[in-house]
Amino acid sequence: MWFSAFRGGVHPDGFKELSSQLPIKTLPLPKELRVSLRQHAGSEAIPVVKAGERVLKGQLIGRPGEGLSAAVHAPTSGIVTAVEEVLAAHPSGIHSKAVVIEVDGKDEAIPTVATLDPFTMDRAELAQRVSEAGIVGMGGAAFPAAVKLSAATRSKDGIETLMINGGECEPYLTADDRLMRERADQIILGARLIQYIINAGRIAIAIEDNKGEAIEAMRAAAKPYSDIEVVVVPTRYPMGSAKQMIQAVTGKEVPAGGRSSDVGVLMHNVATAYAIAQCLTRGEPLISRIVTISGGAVKRPQNVEALIGTPISHLVEQCGGTSDTPDRIILGGPMMGVIMPSTDVPLNKGSAGVLALNKREVAAPxxxxxxxxxxxxxxxxxxxxxxxxxxxxxxxxxxxxxxxxxxxxxxxxxxxxxxxxxxxxxxxxxxxxxxxxxxxxxxxxxxxxxxxxxxKRERKEKEAAAKAAAKAAKRKPKPAKKAVAEEEDE
Ligand code: SF4
Ligand code: SF4
Known part of the structure; x- marks a missing residue:
């Protein structure tokens, strides 16, 4: 497979070395989780739990809302203390509905059902499981993954290439890099499961050339499969964007206003492929993710595996806190991420990074x-x-x-x-x-x-007409009995 350059693009300073050298850290449970019911593209999930209820890890707490939406699950066990509006992960400081869970520290999970070999199962059934697990695109867009899978199976000309995006072109972010280095086998398994569901001809895993160890790990994990290729692409922002990546790897340009399926491609992020493997082989819903905690104001930048709904202040504290008051908190990367009003917001499924930047990093003439x-x-x-x-x-x-x-x-x-x-x-x-x-x-x-x-007006007009007709019928004189008798004799 070849790659061609997409037009434009820039080479911002990477700052990746700040967090890329340490392994993914598993965090202790936070005291409280605020699991947003609006952390995916589409409509808000509808809460199915109330204040006072005990919930178990993996339990459904929000069912998908109308139309495009996604399910939400309890990331650990505890007591629901409220279903209320909390500060949302949005620059405007708006609030959105969340299930607030007081964590009990037991991490008690709902019983998992033994799963069959997913490669022997019905494809539609597997897509349904991905939907029930609340998996969304974890590269930032948070688009429900099952909707993409179902659309791909309906695509007129089918999907020729499943592309797994390991670009991670945003400065500072190294969550996908560490995931590929440490859990390559599971990403490959997830990619093969997606390939099976959508019946794609081949898999291309695209990784920027600044991630040498990730490329090696993914190549080793993909070795047994002749239809999987790891494609090394040049480091150039915004290589991680779907349209640019597709053009770079396949040479095909997605038409303006079109979709990647128009050129026979379906793209998923490496973290989404990993989540799909966890769901279809272990029955796990999406309740945690790898997230980069970095920036000049963070004492010990690192990637952490964090529960969805964890306040980002807890994530920063677990990385040593901040050395000075950060000038800017960003959820995501510095180019396309969003500036947060405070560290009080919860981590969402689509958040790949939390950056606490110092004065020097944000200084803009x-x-x-x-x-x-x-x-x-x-x-x-x-x-x-x-x-x-x-x-x-x-x-x-x-x-x-x-x-x-x-x-x-x-x-x-x-x-x-x-x-x-x-x-x-x-x-x-x-x-x-x-x-x-x-x-x-x-x-x-x-x-x-x-x-x-x-x-309403039409209904009232109809009612008025019906009333008038009934009145008129009452006023009409009845024929005399004798005349009726004469008519019957005829
Ligand atoms: S922000 Fe919009 S206009 Fe500016 S470079 Fe990116 S795509 Fe082009
Ligand atoms: S000054 Fe800025 S906005 Fe004006 S043409 Fe140059 S790059 Fe574009």
Whole structure:
């Protein structure tokens, strides 16, 4: 298999060595977990437990909501103290519903049912198990994994290549790197199970060339399987983005607005493949993940295996705490992650990193006017014209920004990274996308309200017509009995 370069991209400083040298650390249980019911793409899960109930590790605590959604499980045993709004992992400081569990320290699990050899099982049944385990894309998007599997099985031309993404191109993050080094066999098993479910012809595992040990470990684990290839790709941000990775590995470009299945590819992250192996061979739902705790303000940066719902303050404390007050807390990587309002937010399934950055790391010179150097255009991996898009977004002309391809922008931040005028281009795009989603939601709500009031008016009109008809029928004189008798005689 070959790789071709995708357009644009940048080479930010990696800072990977901060956390990549130490093995994954298993943490002691925290005192409390706040398991969000909205930590996946789609609608909020619906709680199935109440305050006061005892829950066991692996027990369902939130069933999937309407439409696209995912199940949520108790990460350990304890007492549910509340089902309430808690500070969400969102930059705006909004709250979202969570199941709060006071951990009892016993880590008592629900009994696991012995599983058959999954390679002998029905494919749809396996996809259903992935759905019930609440597995979502763990590279950041948190899209329900079973939905992708089912869509792939329905794909018109089938899936030729299952791609397992071990790119991890964001600076600081090394969670996937350590997972590949330490648990390569399980990732390969997960990849083979996905291949079996979607009936893919082959598996390509793409890893950036700055992860030598991970490449070796994955190659050794893949050796017995002739249809699995480990493809080494150049280190270039945003290599980990699906469209860029697919282009680099297969040479095929996913069309604008299209899906990877349009070019015969299904992509899953290495951590998602690992979670699928745990689910289908051990019956484990998704209740923990590997997460990088790093940044200049963290005393002992390291990767940890943490329970979903653990407050990120606990994660940072377990890495020695901070040496000075962090200037910025980020969930995810510094390029595409989100700035957190505090360390009080819980860890979610899609969070690959928690960064506590110091003053020096976040220092950003003040923005100055655009000098029309076009560096942002050269850096954009989607072939967009960021300076024009930003001009329209700044003027609230979202249609104009859309005409320049805003919908195709993956918010990678490459343009802002290279801008010599330090214009926060990506902030304009985030703002414009957010505003348009909000406008769409408002329009949807008013359509719904209009439909309701139209239906109400129609019903009232029908009721009034029925009443009038009944009244008219009462007023109509009845024929005389004699006349009726005469008519019957005829
Ligand atoms: S990189 Fe910055 S200064 Fe150069 S054209 Fe783009 S927005 Fe303007
Ligand atoms: S943030 Fe959007 S416009 Fe900027 S480089 Fe990335 S894809 Fe291009």
């Amino acid at each position: 003040a923005a100055s006017p655009c000098i029309r150097c076009a560096r942002c255009v050269d850096a954009c991996p989607m072939g967009l014209v960021p300076l024009e898009m930003a001009n329209h977004a700044r003027a609230q002309d979202f249609d104009g920004a859309n005409d320049y391809g805003l919908k195709d922008c993956i918010l990678c931040g490459s343009c802002a990274y290279v801008c010599p005028s330090h214009i926060p281009l990506v902030h304009y795009f985030q703002y414009a996308k957010g505003e348009q989603s909000a406008q769409k939601a408002t329009a949807k709500r008013s359509d719904y309200t209009r439909e309701l009031s139209d239906a």
